[in-house]
Amino acid sequence: MSTTPARLGTRRSTMATSQSQRVAETLTERTGVPVELVLITSFGDVTRAQLTQLGGTGVFVSALRDALLAGEVEFAVHSLKDLPTAPTDGIVLAAVTERDDPRDALCARDGLKFADLPPGSTVGTGSPRRVAQLAALRPDLRYVPIRGNAETRLGKVSSGELDAVVLAYAGLDRVGRLDDVTDVFEVEQVLPAPGQGALAVECRTADAEGALSYLGAVDHTPTRAAVTAERVILAELEAGCAAPVGAYAEFVADDRLRLRAAVVATDGSQAVRAEQTVTVTEFPDAVQAAAALGHQLAHEMIRRGADQIVADAATGRGEI
Ligand SMILES: NCc1[nH]cc(CCC(=O)O)c1CC(=O)O
Incomplete structure (x- = not known):
């Protein structure tokens, strides 16, 4: 060699x-x-x-x-x-x-949990997906667009500029900053970005x-299958990484892949959420099963108006 x-x-x-x-x-x-x-x-x-x-x-x-x-x-x-x-x-x-931990994490001042942030608290995130889902849970908080690497974003909490920031748990782990995490969102509360982790x-x-x-x-075939299903949702909704689309797939049994997806208006006012499970052994392989699952769920969501929410979010891009 x-x-x-x-x-x-x-x-x-x-x-x-x-x-x-x-x-x-x-x-x-x-x-x-x-x-x-x-x-x-x-x-x-x-x-x-x-x-x-x-x-x-x-x-x-x-x-x-x-x-x-x-x-x-x-x-x-x-x-x-x-x-x-x-x-x-x-x-x-x-x-x-x-895949590493797919969830989003809150890093807040004074060890605060999301539910305990006082009304009007500022939460930094540059992601419309996070803003939309967080606003649906806590419309009384102020979501502030930020960017920069994880360390820069965390710095805005320690400096007092923001009360909290939301970042991917996996990313915080990779930069050695898990000690800054004060709360973790279950995927049922905030669906991760397709492929997160x-x-x-x-x-x-x-x-x-x-x-x-x-x-x-x-x-890793199970991860490849899961992210295939998630990314079909993104592709079918003609949404990019900055769209308010969350999707997460996981094996709930050896041969059962479950996909959950959500499209939420950036002000949290409207949402289409859906979930479906496929038996992968009914397909030639797990990745093909995952793609079929993604297509089915995407079409159901489009029937329920998900593509319109994505289009509206694209028009308002940059204003949140
Ligand atoms: N867009 C930036 C980005 N790309 C991947 C991650 C986190 C690590 C991952 O999801 O694998 C991040 C930062 C964040 O969302 O907090």
């Missing part, structure tokens, strides 16, 4: 390098292939604009894809929830890693079956 390390492209943030490092270690453990990290700067890392105003999905992803296509790296690791659902020419999803490994299509087939060693 060659000892030249495989080059793994990653964003530069602490969260990105920590999760990429973990994928590198697992891959080396399972295959013996040495891996080195190559840090890539993305537009999403340097822009000062609100993420919701950037007018497109995948701001964190395109620089890594460019590096892949240019042959600067062999494969790239992304947070799966940042990955647009549309396929890209020349690039495939080589692996989906086993899972990582995507992408490579050039031409390498996937041959030179880089070893990437399959970090693929």
